[in-house]
Amino acid sequence: MKAQPPSLLSDCQILIVGLGLMGGSLALSLQGKCKSLLGVEINEKVSKFAVENKFVNEVYTDLQALPPVDLVILAIPVGAIIQALSDLGNCITQPVVVMDTGSTKQAICQAMENLDEQFDPIGGHPMCGKERLGIQNADPTIFCDAPFAMVPLERTSERAKNLVSQLVHEIGSKGIWLDALTHDRWVAAVSHVPYLLASALTLGTPLESSMLIGSGFRSSARLAATPTSMMADVLMTNRDPILHSMEKVEDEWHLLYKMLADHQDGALIEYLDQAALRLNSMLKGDTKE
Amino acid sequence: MKAQPPSLLSDCQILIVGLGLMGGSLALSLQGKCKSLLGVEINEKVSKFAVENKFVNEVYTDLQALPPVDLVILAIPVGAIIQALSDLGNCITQPVVVMDTGSTKQAICQAMENLDEQFDPIGGHPMCGKERLGIQNADPTIFCDAPFAMVPLERTSERAKNLVSQLVHEIGSKGIWLDALTHDRWVAAVSHVPYLLASALTLGTPLESSMLIGSGFRSSARLAATPTSMMADVLMTNRDPILHSMEKVEDEWHLLYKMLADHQDGALIEYLDQAALRLNSMLKGDTKE
Numbered sequence: 167m168k169a170q171p172p173s174l175l176s177d178c179q180i181l182i183v184g185l186g187l188m189g190g191s192l193a194l195s196l197q198g199k200c201k202s203l204l205g206v207e208i209n210e211k212v213s214k215f216a217v218e219n220k221f222v223n224e225v226y227t228d229l230q231a232l233p234p235v236d237l238v239i240l241a242i243p244v245g246a247i248i249q250a251l252s253d254l255g256n257c258i259t260q261p262v263v264v265m266d267t268g269s270t271k272q273a274i275c276q277a278m279e280n281l282d283e284q285f286d287p288i289g290g291h292p293m294c295g296k297e298r299l300g301i302q303n304a305d306p307t308i309f310c311d312a313p314f315a316m317v318p319l320e321r322t323s324e325r326a327k328n329l330v331s332q333l334v335h336e337i338g339s340k341g342i343w344l345d346a347l348t349h350d351r352w353v354a355a356v357s358h359v360p361y362l363l364a365s366a367l368t369l370g371t372p373l374e375s376s377m378l379i380g381s382g383f384r385s386s387a388r389l390a391a392t393p394t395s396m397m398a399d400v401l402m403t404n405r406d407p408i409l410h411s412m413e414k415v416e417d418e419w420h421l422l423y424k425m426l427a428d429h430q431d432g433a434l435i436e437y438l439d440q441a442a443l444r445l446n447s448m449l450k451g452d453t454k455e
Numbered sequence: 456m457k458a459q460p461p462s463l464l465s466d467c468q469i470l471i472v473g474l475g476l477m478g479g480s481l482a483l484s485l486q487g488k489c490k491s492l493l494g495v496e497i498n499e500k501v502s503k504f505a506v507e508n509k510f511v512n513e514v515y516t517d518l519q520a521l522p523p524v525d526l527v528i529l530a531i532p533v534g535a536i537i538q539a540l541s542d543l544g545n546c547i548t549q550p551v552v553v554m555d556t557g558s559t560k561q562a563i564c565q566a567m568e569n570l571d572e573q574f575d576p577i578g579g580h581p582m583c584g585k586e587r588l589g590i591q592n593a594d595p596t597i598f599c600d601a602p603f604a605m606v607p608l609e610r611t612s613e614r615a616k617n618l619v620s621q622l623v624h625e626i627g628s629k630g631i632w633l634d635a636l637t638h639d640r641w642v643a644a645v646s647h648v649p650y651l652l653a654s655a656l657t658l659g660t661p662l663e664s665s666m667l668i669g670s671g672f673r674s675s676a677r678l679a680a681t682p683t684s685m686m687a688d689v690l691m692t693n694r695d696p697i698l699h700s701m702e703k704v705e706d707e708w709h710l711l712y713k714m715l716a717d718h719q720d721g722a723l724i725e726y727l728d729q730a731a732l733r734l735n736s737m738l739k740g741d742t743k744e
Contacts, residue, residue, distance in 0.1 A: 351664070353664075356669070368733050369733060386649035
């Protein structure tokens with residue numbers, strides 16, 4: 167008799183593909199919350215570091231010759247996720263839930279639709295991170311109270327949704343169910359555009375003035391340090407929503423410029439007061455205009 | 456025989472006008488580093504809090520009837536600094552060094568030029584703060600390793616420059632000598648424009664998407680919460696440098712938009728790599744293009 171696939175996270179053998187900042191942090195955060203943790207990592211140094219520091223029980227160098235697992239988490243850049251999804255069918259033949267952690271969901275969910283039927287795919291996106299990547303910066307606390315988007319496909323089983331929901335709860339994040347299109351639009355506004363703004367600010371600031379950089383500029387420009395190796399795929403798989411959000415911010419920029427240039431000081435103060443109030447609402451999670 | 460005015464900070468009686476975030480933090484940071492600390496604060500609750508929590512030895516409600524002091528620090532909004540500078544002559548008749556902590560320097564230094572001759576004025580600007588103002592958020596560590604612009608006038612004595620230099624050293628900041636015009640141009644780029652960008656980002660982001668706000672957006676938008684009560688005067692006394700810096704950031708924004716829209720992915724990656732490298736240089740203090 168074939169064993170039933172587990173419906174509790176604590177009974178799952180979990181495979182994390184990619185032990186960078188995200189995969190490493192997930193591994194630390196899932197310690198003791200699942201049956202066992204395995205990793206796939208092509209970089210030998212990283213793989214050695216992961217084993218020596220007990221991030222996972224075992225690390226494999228590729229997707230070939232893996233032991234049976236119940237949940238695969240793809241914690242690699244978006245382009246690599248799409249590539250891995252097309253490779254998985256050759257490596258895994260038993261039933262398995264597959265989740266990714268990529269920053270865009272439409273292109274990934276489309277690739278997930280094409281998976282063979284042993285796969286039970288679901289999109290995932292933890293809204294956290296650091297501008298310094300790599301397993302040496304792994305930190306299980308990045309998930310605490312962070313939103314975690316869960317993006318099911320039509321083919322996603324209730325069991326898969328339930329497992330991912332348990333995982334999100336166990337790592338301390340706030341789960342949010344979304345469809346891929348809505349996810350990509352929202353994330354363009356709250357994540358990709360802030361990254362581009364930080365880059366534009368950095369390149370638009372004269373180097374000599376950096377002698378006066380304080381905590382304000384550091385905070386505003388921080389995201390510009392995020393490695394392009396991660397962001398390039400993200401931008402290229404979310405072009406239209408990002409362009410749309412860029413236009414919205416530029417409209418606000420023009421309003422601000424005009425008020426300041428035309429000495430419309432009352433209107434300028436009102437505008438800035440509104441921004442302060444709105445930020446407050448947004449951070450409290452008020453989502454009604 | 457008249458006593459010589461002190462040339463050591465430790466011999467100075469210091470008066471801090473305004474016990475908000477900045478004045479309160481300075482008071483905490485200067486504990487034990489000067490002869491005594493007095494405060495002027497018009498808000499009764501704040502004044503009571505300052506005395507009860509030993510921020511200063513004594514608090515006065517206005518500039519009238521003050522005991523003799525050696526150094527006056529104006530830690531109030533820019534407009535109030537300019538007003539206080541025109542009132543000081545009626546209240547203080549003995550020789551005194553006057554420093555401010557305002558975020559723009561040209562308008563303030565111009566007002567300082569008009570002070571009576573008992574005053575020895577010098578501009579100051581600690582490049583630190585928090586978006587939550589008020590004495591209850593005072594924190595002496597905000598000065599640690601932060602740049603502190605020191606802006607002498609032609610009439611500023613060597614003694615005043617030396618005293619302010621000692622103060623900057625004692626609170627743990629990095630002193631930078633600048634003229635008022637250079638200060639205002641640089642600070643437009645590294646402080647005022649980041650604040651406006653945060654406001655534009657906040658108002659350009661759909662409220663519904665705030666469910667996905669993570670650490671990235673929080674960091675990028677943080678400055679938008681800075682109270683307009685502090686920022687309005689700053690913007691209005693630094694209009695032209697800010698408009699110029701806004702144009703520079705918009706130029707970069709257009710470049711980014713075009714590369715993304717036109718699928719110039721190689722150029723886009725190169726641009727973003729440059730931004731990451733440049734930010735790194737800026738934060739390390741490399742100031743050569």
